[in-house]
Structure formats: structure tokens, C-alpha cells
Amino acid sequence: MSQRSGIGYDSHRLVEGRPLILGGVEIPDAPRGLAGHSDADVLTHAVIDALLGAAGLGDIGQHFPDTDERWRDADSLELLRTACDKLRDAGHNPINVDATVACEEPKLGPFRDEMRTRLAQAAGLEASAVNVKFTTGERMGFVGRGEGMAALAIATVA
Numbered sequence: 001m002s003q004r005s006g007i008g009y010d011s012h013r014l015v016e017g018r019p020l021i022l023g024g025v026e027i028p029d030a031p032r033g034l035a036g037h038s039d040a041d042v043l044t045h046a047v048i049d050a051l052l053g054a055a056g057l058g059d060i061g062q063h064f065p066d067t068d069e070r071w072r073d074a075d076s077l078e079l080l081r082t083a084c085d086k087l088r089d090a091g092h093n094p095i096n097v098d099a100t101v102a103c104e105e106p107k108l109g110p111f112r113d114e115m116r117t118r119l120a121q122a123a124g125l126e127a128s129a130v131n132v133k134f135t136t137g138e139r140m141g142f143v144g145r146g147e148g149m150a151a152l153a154i155a156t157v158a
């Protein structure tokens, strides 16, 4: 069976008064969180777009429009679970995911394994098939100035 790959990219603004949720993990004591219609989990959104892309199923906005009240403050891991159901319905199985989160602060390394585990569970994968990396903006651009965060992902499906 042939394998296909897809990419995903997402960004969200950092604001006060919102929890910071990445890869389904709420980062404790984060001074600011990501703004968005759902829980604004930028990492999970990039992963969803990569998987949908690999399967040729469009993008996250088509499947979970931000004009739909159903997705207000939605748990993005639930969106990932639903997206993977759609993939399987279309005859595709996720193989692996690799992702990078661009974030100036806080330090996210201590939460890497929990993010991998949660993303993998939602996608029906082993944690070893989901890699999560972190980088900063080196104080450049919107990431470096702490205005927001971005995430990139690539996924392979068979």
C-alpha cells in the first residue's frame, strides 16, 4: 500500500485570561494562553491539518468551521479523534506524526512526553510514532516577541 504525507501549519495569538493548552496538555501557571474559537491548541491543530492533508481531505477549517458553535472552546484532542475517524472512513491509517512548536516561553520540554502520549492516544498511534519538538523565535517576529505561537507538523498515512 502506498504512503502519503501531508503538512500542517497553525498560529494563534497569546492573550491573558486563557489557559495554555498544547498537545492536549494544560501548561500549569502559564501567564497567558492562546486565543481562538476552540481551545486554540496550536500544536494539535497543525497535527490535524497534516493528517487531513496526507489523506487529501482538505483542512481543519472545512471540517470544524469556527463559525460553528459546536466547536466553541472545543477540546482539540476530540477534533483530532474525529479527524482520524474521517481518515479511516476514507481508507487511510495514520503512520506517524512529527511536529515543531515555535514558542518563546514558557519552557515546554517537561511536557513533551505527555503531549506525545495524548496526541498518540487521540490518533490511535503509539507514543513513539508521534514526535514533538520545540524551538523559539530567537526574539524575532511574532513568536520571538511573545505575541503568539506557531506550530508545524508533517504526517504520514498509509
Ligand SMILES: [Zn+2]
Binding pocket: 010, 011, 012, 036, 040, 041, 042, 045
Ligand atoms: Zn488553530
